[in-house]
Amino acid sequence: MKILRLLLIVICLSFVNLTFSNSGSIEINSDTIVDNNVGRMVFLKDKLENQEKGLDYMKKIDAFILKINNNKIILTKVKRKVLLIQDKANTYDFKKGQNISLKKSVFEIKLVLEYFLIKIKKWFENIEKLKQLKIKERKKISKNIKSVYYTTYSAVSTKKIDSLINLVKNTEINSVTIDIKNVNWYVAFDMSDYKFDRIKSISNGIIKNPKKLIEKLHNNGIYVIARIVVFKDNLLTSTRPDLSIKWSTDKKAVWYDYKWKKYLDPSSKEVWDYNLNIANAAYQIWFDEINFDYIRFPTDWKISKTYYPFSSTILYHNPKLWKIVAIDRFSNYITTKLRELHPNIILSADVFWLVTRWDMLQIWQNLESFLIYFDFVWPMVYPSHYWANFLGFKQPDNHPYEVLQNAISSSNKKINKLNKEIKLARIEKRKIKINDNLTTDISFEKIEKIDKSKLRLWIQWFSCTRCKGATLYNRKKFRKQIKAIEESWLNSWWVWSSGSNYYYNRYNK
Secondary structure (H helix, E strand, O other): OHHHHHHHHHHHHHHOOEEEOOOOOEEEOOOOOOOOOOOOOHHHHHHHOOOHHHHHHHHHHHHHHHHOOOOHHHHHHHHHHHHHOHHHHHHOOHHHHHHOOOOOOHHHHHHHHHHHHHHHHHHHHHHHHHHHHHHHHHHHHOOOOEEEEEOHHHHOOHHHHHHHHHHHHHOOOOEEEEEEEOOOOOEOOOOOOOOOOOOOOOEOOOOOOHHHHHHHHHHOOOEEEEEEEOOEOHHHHHHOHHHEOEEOOOOOOEOOOOOOOOEEOOOOHHHHHHHHHHHHHHHHOOOOEEEEEOOOOOOOOOHHHEEOOOOHHHHHHOOOOHHHHHHHHHHHHHHHHHHHHOOOOOEEEEEEHHHHOOOEOOOOEOHHHHHHHOOEEEEEOOHHHOOOOHHHOOOHHHOHHHHHHHHHHHHHHHHHHHHHHHHHHHHHOOEEEEEOOEEEEEEHHHOOOOOHHHEOEEEEOOOOOOOOOOOOOOHHHHHHHHHHHHHOOOOOEEEEOOOOOOOHHHOOO
16 A cells, blocks of 8 residues: 555646755646656656556546646645645655655556546536637637627726626627727737737736636626727827827828827738737737727828838739728738638727728728638628718618618628629639629638628717707617617627627617
């Protein structure tokens, strides 16, 4: 039995990173539970190297050990066992132990190893189930999203988070979208532990512990989306004005719109990598989906007086549609790189409402390009944004069902046309066109048929105070939007409220 005790001590010590001091105290590294490189089962491996059955069980133990990946849950469970054998480990006469003959049968050693295999399996059972559950939920829920928008400040409000949890428990809502780089341009949490290239993120530190926040949301069955504003960025345009859109008059001063908002040059690869790094960090923190907004050029004020310092090559080769080319190349680059880092990452992008009907040459967005690269595309089809007499309605805001139905129908026509083009490109073995005059960088080998479920819709929550003749938004008008979506065989929608205030009575249970 003494040999069995020795084996138990050595195996337990191999599971945690321990240091025994002269005083008999024990130190446990809470960041790394298992050191896979030092002291793992050295004692047993030396004694069992010629025993085939023993080595087989040793490999099984190694396989389980490798599954322990800095998980502090394991630490709390193992710590008790370690403390129980602490005295034995400190007082054991190892010199004497080394002289003990290990002529015990393989059967006895097998019992010891199987005992620990059972223990390890038990420790990991709940953790592995949790991991698998999250992966299944991500794949399942990503196609059936009913999300609400939360500002960064709302995300750190206990009252707001509790309200969100109650909303999810009692209604059809199952997701939240949180700003992590929003119109304030700062990153919402510290990213100093994550890789950045030449541009380092600057955090305003609003979200102190994003992992804890996401864990709480996940534990309540909430799918969590990170929203990143890309090219509209007052902060980076101030710290790196060389990356900014300039006034064409002198090509030095940073351009701004009528609200004094500034934009980065969408052709700058440094800007691409900066946003890529933020997305990479957010995914590692365990956001379920990364959403990009403001993948576009500015629209307001003196657009004719803009100068783009990084766009000369694209402009030279595509003088008429060079801005769509720039957006297409950014989309291709950032989705490709992120999928290389995380093959299962889910990426989405927001687009203007009119992109569902035609190319938006004001902001240079093309729906087909976004559908090719991103997993999901979110048109912001708020009825209040459409002009008077659209579809023959004096005030489109009063006709949400018809407006959304038209947006979906127009999008489906574009998707059907794009799928025909993809099929033709495959036959002709060439790159894919995203409109009659523009070929994207992606070839037929990298793209499959576009599913119409890729389309998700931002829907309106607010009443339009500037819309002449518009009635107040209520449950009836709100549900008409959802009716149009569901009748079009789509399952996902996204609600925007700038103050993150949502009423239960507008949702179904």
